[in-house]
Amino acid sequence: MKKLFYFIIILIFGACSITSEEDKTNYGTNEGSASSPVELTVGTAKSGSVGRTGYSYYKFTTSSGAGNYNLNIASLVIADSYYSSYSVYTQLYSNSGYTSSSWIDSESCLADCILYFDYDNLDNSTYYYLQISGYGAVSYSLTVSKGGSEGSKNNPVELTLSTAHTSGTIDNIWSSPNYGSSYYKFTTTSADNYTLSMNNSDSLDCILYSNSAFSTQVNSSYNNCTAGNNLSKTFTGTTSSGGLSATTEYYLKIWGSSTTAKTTTYDNMTVAPEG
Numbered sequence: 001m002k003k004l005f006y007f008i009i010i011l012i013f014g015a016c017s018i019t020s021e022e023d024k025t026n027y028g029t030n031e032g033s034a035s036s037p038v039e040l041t042v043g044t045a046k047s048g049s050v051g052r053t054g055y056s057y058y059k060f061t062t063s064s065g066a067g068n069y070n071l072n073i074a075s076l077v078i079a080d081s082y083y084s085s086y087s088v089y090t091q092l093y094s095n096s097g098y099t100s101s102s103w104i105d106s107e108s109c110l111a112d113c114i115l116y117f118d119y120d121n122l123d124n125s126t127y128y129y130l131q132i133s134g135y136g137a138v139s140y141s142l143t144v145s146k147g148g149s150e151g152s153k154n155n156p157v158e159l160t161l162s163t164a165h166t167s168g169t170i171d172n173i174w175s176s177p178n179y180g181s182s183y184y185k186f187t188t189t190s191a192d193n194y195t196l197s198m199n200n201s202d203s204l205d206c207i208l209y210s211n212s213a214f215s216t217q218v219n220s221s222y223n224n225c226t227a228g229n230n231l232s233k234t235f236t237g238t239t240s241s242g243g244l245s246a247t248t249e250y251y252l253k254i255w256g257s258s259t260t261a262k263t264t265t266y267d268n269m270t271v272a273p274e275g
Helices: 002-023
Strands: 046-050 056-061 067-079 088-093 103-109 113-116 127-134 137-150 168-172 181-187 194-200 204-209 232-235 249-256 262-273
Touching (some): 046 056, 046 127, 067 103, 067 127, 137 181, 249 262
Antiparallel strands (some): 056 127, 067 113, 067 137, 088 127, 168 262, 181 249, 194 262, 204 249
């Protein structure tokens, strides 16, 4: 009987010992919630953390204007990691519902990094929402910064005819028209051909659209640029000599065609009628 009693005592202490070992796991701390995210100020670092289960939630407003934004994750430390490839996984949403319909982009990294939310440029003075998960207990410093690309599909930069737009910039993140673009619009005065010219030392490319969704090209045979330095193009409308329509808004997307990630500055960007 005594042997049975001692055996039961040993099992109890053994179970306690196992529980104690499990409790040593660092589960970390999540910040914010879907309904009450922590607010980040663009350009200001914020120390934070995310646990190995659940999410941390943040929001920021694009008060610096429409364009592309990036997230700098610094001082990244992970404890009790359970994945060797990534430390954090970050998703960007256009509203606090965090639904698939409001999802914009997702990025991840293992060590200190800069994440480029490059699927679409962000609109002006609008709240955006970050959902961060950790592959372990993670601590970090977060800084949201305005990138170099200008405008967005909903808030393109308006060009005044025959007036130079100076110090234009674009972040050439990938060699694809879907990334690192700047968005512009202009309104024609009369039916005419209109010429785009600018000074750019890095290769750029462009497409002209007839709608604000930047989805309907104005006949690509006559109105798409040829990538190059000092970009120049005459927009002739739907035919080679028909010209653009009078008193009509047109929409222009410009992107970097270099395979090297860089910020390109261009000057004297001008759209003018041929006359």
